[in-house]
Amino acid sequence: MNAINELWQEGQENQETAVLRLITAGSVDDGKSTLIGRLLLDSKGVFADQLKAIAGSKYTRAPGQEYDLALLTDGLEAEREQGITIDVAYRYFATPARKFIVADAPGHEQYTRNMVTGASTADAAIILIDASRVTDASRVTDGQLLPQTKRHSTLAQLLGLRHIIVAVNKMDLVGWDERVFQRIHAAYQDLAERLGIASYHIVPLSALSGDNVVQRSEHTPWYGGLPLLSLLETLPLETVQDSGQPRFFVQWVIRHNGSGPDAFRGYAGQLQGGAWRTGDTVQVLPGGETAAIRQILRGVEAVEQALPGDSITVVLDRDIDLSRGDLLVAAADAPVARQDFEADICWLDQQALNPARWYWLKQGSRLTQVKVRAVQTRRDIHELRSVAWSGTLAMNDIGRVQLRARDPLALDDYDVQRATGAFILIDAASNQTAAAGLVRLDAAGAQPAA
Template sequence: MNAINEQWQTASDTSVLRLITAGSVDDGKSTLIGRLLLDSKGVFADQLKAIAGSKYTRAPDSALDLALLTDGLEAEREQGITIDVAYRYFATPARKFIVADAPGHEQYTRNMVTGASTADAAVILIDASRASDGVLLPQTKRHSTLARLLGLRHIVVAVNKMDLVGWDQAVFERIHAAYRDLAERLDIPAFHIVPLSALAGDNVVQRSERTPWYQGPPLLALLESLPVDPVREQDQARFFVQWVIRHNGSGPDAFRGYAGQLQGGAWRVGDALQVLPSRESVRIAGLLRGAQAVDQALPGDSITVVLDRDVDLSRGDVLVNAGSQPPLDKDFEADLCWLDQQALNPARLYWLKQGTRLTQVRIQAVLTRRDIHELRSVDWSGTLAMNDIGRVRLRARDPLVLDDYDTQRATGAFILIDTATNQTAAAGLIRR
């Protein structure tokens, strides 16, 4: 018992890696996550008993259908596919993990965007039996493109089902060469690649004797070693006001604080800030984490900020460090991944939600559309349909903080909402 407690105490002090599994249909994404959960002791006995007796199992008689650990919807289990993004959590002595299992079907590409938007790494699965000639499937290209656009720092290629090709090194090398070419065309600076079998567990948690020609670590050890985002410089701090907290009115012990989540940098009591879009100058008089006063706040902390004077500051406004001067404008360009079944309509207004800020925008022009097959952007003057990716020019009703997405995710990302249906129409990445 003491050993278990020590393991969890160690894990509670370690970093968290957020990752997403992606790839084509039946590449084994759900099975891989199930194997990671099983071999890292992240599954309870009653869960194993439940999937062993499931009427939807597709595994051989002597094996567990590990995909059932993540495919929780009835339709997913019935069809043997992933439809919605499933999140799973597990920990090892070295690190905590939050895993998003994304669907492989093209019609659910938008779900992959949702899962990847908060991820640090992507595990792109490739079915070795279907890519044995070195030809990659369209969804592999599409998900790799999205991972690059969304700025994921780490790409891990898991060549799955190597047991179906007899652990042939030549097959692995052909797939490696094909993905290397894809990475160069997408400007992916580096990637890792692992041959494995999610169903049998080879090279997932433990090194496999079937791949003496592979000198790298198993998948879990590789994921444990990936560096997470370091704390960014202080002048990159961004803080969207989520809630204005007030009590005791104008009495001697009146309180006014601004709640939200700090992104991109650290703050200390006494730091000079600027309010956007009003450009008022203020200082931090106090920081609260819950009800506890603290001297410093770090990126990702949910805090309440108390300022040295009262200013006109409400939900959707942004606090930044004085002197950082991020771009503030109504006109900008962005990459859009269109998510709605109704195509983009330039004649309509859309709601734009950036952090907690909500305003209306009009899409003035579609500039380019990305050709997934040719892996390049082509000039385009038409519309964007569901799952299309394109560069557009927009004009907002109100000024927005326009950080480039590659340098600051908190203010560089937004969603568009259909004003008539309230459906999420697109995910956007600001480009300056």
């Protein structure tokens, strides 16, 4: 019995190990997939049969007897054939200090939407820069980094990623020249200041050889920071966003025993933004009805309190009309439901934005229709500033728009509460994801200036 208890306790401790969700981003051929492969290999996260498989692959491009580590994440036939990343690949590994969920995002401009998908749930971004492609000083003067480096950094900043790490890769191809590293550092510092990135880390490394990835490299005596994995293990992690304002989208209405005397009606979903206790009064949006929480279930266990991030079932003290997509909030701080609002969007569809069309808007589990009334500004990816714009938005454009929803929506500013501040737009004809959006409201609830 003692042995069983010890195993159970060990399992509980393992489950409580902190998890860091991160994404690799940057331009084409910067070495994103190879870097993840190196992290997996050197952290003992790769099985022997996987190494054997990539060693015998007809698509290997590694020199000599080296492993082509990119094949550990590039699993699609088209990816291996072309030597590029097309779709986001998720990989999992762990060290004694932390667990990691890594998203390998493609670098090609046409797949920017895949990067947005991976970054939307990430805590940190590793922005890779290929040192061998910017050895000419004119390529980095005045912050002239590659466009995708700028675009991915912009998106990481807009999405509110808490940590940005700049990995200057392929330093071995420039002879570990400190001057090259310092030029790139100066270029990215200028980029960060113009984007409003308050802080970031920068590491010189070689993903292919493993220098400064897990172990410190003897080739960089001039670098005084941590190797990449040690840096990832020590990044401070915040708990699930807690704004003090509970938000609970109903995902599923659970019914048991029909209309019998022991009939059960509960509402399942994930709590965001704040804590709930039994007895708290909640309000249903957009309907406006109020009720008290009679019971909170985590799985089949009744609990007195639910915290942000908990997946729970809520039982109310009275039956009201609730269905998937409805939002439960604390009655004391219910947001105002509105139909007109502003948002920053990244247009992801090959078909340009058409202001004359209706699009489906998905916010949490809620689905309604919206129309883009006007485009106010467009982000110039080269000048890194928003410029007044009255035209449309094409694929990968980032802009501030005015929207009108068919039904009232409970909205929060994205920087305050992501659950009700983020949404996607869906093309009603093709069912393609057309845009990812971030609601922008000022503290008083009025619309901000563009």
